Each structure stands twice: as structure tokens, then as C-alpha cells.
Amino acid sequence: MLVVDLDGEPLAPLRALEEILLCLGTWEDDDRRDPGTDTEPLRLPPPLADRIALAAVQQLLSALTPTQSRGPGCGRLLAPDGRYEHAPMTALTLPAADIDLLSATAAALGHPRLDADIADVVDAHAEPLAGGCRPAGRTDLVSLLARLAGLLDLAHTDDTRLLTARLRATPPGTDCVLSDAEEAAHARTADRMNHIWAHGSGIDRYLY
Template sequence: MLVVDLDGEPLAPLRALEEILLRLGTWEDDDRRDLSAGTEPLRLPTPLADRVALAAAQRLLIALEPTQSQGPGCGRLLAPDGRYEHAPMTVLTVGAADIDLLCATADALGHPGLDADIAELVDDHAEHFGGTYRRAGRTDLVSLLVRLAGLLDLAPTDDTRLLTARLQATPPGTDCVLSDAEEAAHARTADRMNHLWARGSGIDRYLY
């Protein structure tokens, strides 16, 4: 798949998700150690239980982190004749099962019947997504996770195959100057990514 460098934006919801799932794993462990207390054990929905979703989120984080906030030494993605610079793109391989688990995790966290304590935990970790003027909550975080899963599961097209082949043929750390055909493919692919992640507001193009 192709992953665009969005200056770390896709990592923020994944890191919040990791913190939530780590806490849920701790709750599960505490309940298992305290079965003799006669309290009802915590029953997490699939795939939140048994750290299944946590493992998938951590694998995605490890894969995505090197693709974000890349420095100048990583090589630039340039329009024909170097007229301007695009946000870098990376060819990345991740497990389809992990993307499916991310979707299922977002669905579980967004379910209206989610346990109140878990919902409160998600709300607490989602606060910083709201910006200055409003307080974000569970719905905001779930929306970001769904959009990230869509970005990672972008259906391949002739455009993405053309860009993938060019990027794979470019030595690491060197600039990649697109041809006119590749530039057109990039524009169409960026537009698709834009509608999935940024809801049409535009993936930034950096002038060169």
C-alpha cells in the first residue's frame, strides 16, 4: 500500500488506542487475579479481550511510525522538472488481518452498548483531538480510527500500481521526480486519500 506522510497525524489516534487497550488489558489482569472477591469479572467484547486488538494496534504503530514526519535525508517526492514538492509517500506492507482488527476495534469502541466504564476511558483519551474550541470524545476517536483503516485499505488501481513501482525503483534517500503520467496518477491518488482521511480538505502540497 501507499502511505502518505501527514506529519504524524495518523499516529495520534493509534497511540491513544494503544493507551486505551493497555489499560483494558490491565483491568482484565486485575479481574483474573481477584476472582475470589465474588465480583463479576470484566467481559470485554471481541477483539478488545485478551490484548488481541492491542497487538494489532502496536504492529500498525511500528509499521507506520517510520513513514511519518520524515526528515530531508529521506528523499523528496517532486513534481516533473522539480517544480514543487509533494508530501512524501512510502510503499508499506501491513497485514490485512491487522487492518480488519482495527475496523473491528473501532466498531466495538463506538458501539452504543459499550460498557460505561470503558466508554469513559475512551472519552478521557480522546480529549486532545478536539482542538481549542470543543471537547472531543469517543465518537471523534472512533471516526479517526475508521478513516485510518480506510486509508490503509485503499483499493489498488492503475495509479497506485504506477506510483508503487516508481517508488520501489527509487533508491532510499534519493529524490524521486515524477513523470507527467506519474504526476497525474499522484493527483488522483492524493485526492482519494484526501477524501478518506481529511474529508476533502486537501493533502498538503509542499512548494519547492
Template structure:
């Protein structure tokens, strides 16, 4: 797959949901150790229970963190005439199961029947999204997680395969000037990423 470098923007919802899942995991653990006799026990829905979602999110964070805020030292991506620089892409392999779990986590956290106490935890930690995005809260976090899962699950095409082959062929840390065919493939791929992640209005193709 191809991951676009958005200067860490992709990591923000993952870190927010990691905090949510850490809290829920601790809550679940404490209730199992000493459940209160007069309180309904916490029952987390799948995949939130038993750290399943948390482990998947942490694996995704570990895989994605090195693809963000790369800087020129990791090699730049230029248009054929060299007059402008593209937003960097990284060719990456991640388990499809973890992406599926991310999508399922978004669905579970956004479910209308989600336990009110769990929803309160989500809202409390999702507030940090306001520093990066126009909206925060549970709905904002769920939307971002679902779109990130879609971005990571973007179907492979001739364009993505062409770009992946070029990126993997260049020596680490070196600049890369795209051919005309690769430039066209980049433009089409960036448009697809735009529609999935930024709803058509967020991923810049060029760094001036």
C-alpha cells in the same frame, strides 16, 4: 499500499487507542487474577479482549512510525517541472488482518451498547486528540480509527501501482521527480486519500 507522510498525524489516534487498550488489558488481567465476589466481572468484547486489538495496534504503530516526519534526508518527491514538492509517500506492506482488526476495534469502541466503564476509559484517553484535531472524545477517536483503517485499506489501482513501482525503484534517500503520468496518478491518489482521511479537506498535495 501507499502511506502519506502527514508529519505524524496518522499516529495520534493509534497512540490514543493503544493507551485505552493497555488500560483495558491491565483491567482484564487483574480481574482474572482476583475477581471481586460482589462485582460483575469485566467482559471485553472482541477484538478488545485478550490483547488481540492491542497487539494489532502496536504492530501498526511499528510499521507506520517510520513513514511519518521523514524530512528531506529520506528523499523528496517533486512534480515534473521540479517547481514544487509533493507530500511524501511510502510504499509499505502490512497484514490485511491488522487493518481489519483496527476497523473492528473502532466498531467495538463506538458501539452504542459499550459498557459504560469502558466508555469512560475511552473518553479519558481520547482527550489527547484535542491537541491535534478539532474534536476529541470517544466519537472523535472512533471516527479517526475508522478513517485510518479505510486509508490503509484503500483499493489498489493502476495509479497506486505506478507510484509504488516508481518509489521502490529509486535508491534510498534520493530525490524523485515524477513523470507527467506519475504526476497525474499522484493527484488522483491524493484526492482519494483526501476523501477517506480528511473528508475532502486535509491532505496537501504540495509542500511550497
């Protein structure tokens, strides 16, 4: 798949989710070691239970982190003739199962009947993601996670296959100058990504 360098934006909700799942995993372990006689044990819905979602999230974080906030020595993605520079893209292979688990985790955390204690943990970890005047909450985090899953599960097209082949053929650390056909493919692919991640806001290119 193609991953755009969004200056770390996709990593923030994943890191918040990792903290949530670590907390839930600790609760689950504590209940198993020392089940209370006067309280119901914590019952996590799939895929939150047994750290299944946590393993997938940690694998995604490990794979995606090097694609974000890339330094100047990593090679640029340039329009034909080097007229301007696009936001860097990386051709990355990710397990489909991890992306499916991310989507399922977002759905589980967004369920209207989610346990109140779990919802409180999600709200607490979502709050730092606020970018506007109002505090972020569970709905905001779930939306970000669902959009990220959609971005990582972008359907393959002739455009994405053309760009993937071009990026993989470019030696690491060197500039990749797109042809006219690849530039057109990039524009169409970036537009699809915009609609998923940024609701149409421009991530397709930036100019120097």
C-alpha cells in the same frame, strides 16, 4: 499500500488507542488473577479481549511511525522537472489482518451499548486529540480510527500500482521525480486519500 507523511497525524489516534487497550488489558488480567466475589468480571467484546487488538495496533504503530515526520535526508517526492514538492509517500506492506482488526476495534469502541466504564476510559484518552474549541470524545476517536483504517485499506488501482512501483524503484534517501503519467496518478490517488482522511482538505501537495 501507499502511506502519506501527514506530519504524524495518523499516529495520534493510534497511540491513544494503544493506551486504551493497555488499560483494558490490565483490567482483564487483574480480573483473572483476583476475581471479585461481589462484582461481575470485565467482559471485553472482540477484538478488545485477550490483547488481540492491542497486538495489531502496536504492529501498525511500529510500521507507520517511520513514515511520518520524515527528515530532509529521506528523499523528496517531486513533480515532473522538480517544479514543486509533494508530501512524501512510502510504499509499505502491512498485514491485512491488522487493518481489519483496527476497523473492528473502531466499531467495537463506537458501539452504542459499550460498557460505561470502557466508554469512560475511551473518552479520557480521546480528550487530548481535541483540535478545536470543544473537547474531543469517544465519537471523535472512533471516527479517526475508522478513517485511518479506510486510508490503509485504500483499494488498489492502476494509479496506486504505478506509484508503488516507482517508489520502490527509487533508492532510499534519494529524490523521486515523477513522470507526467505518475504525476496524474498521484493527483488522483491523493484526491481519494483526501476524501477518506481529510474530508477533501488538501494533503495532495505543498509548495516551496
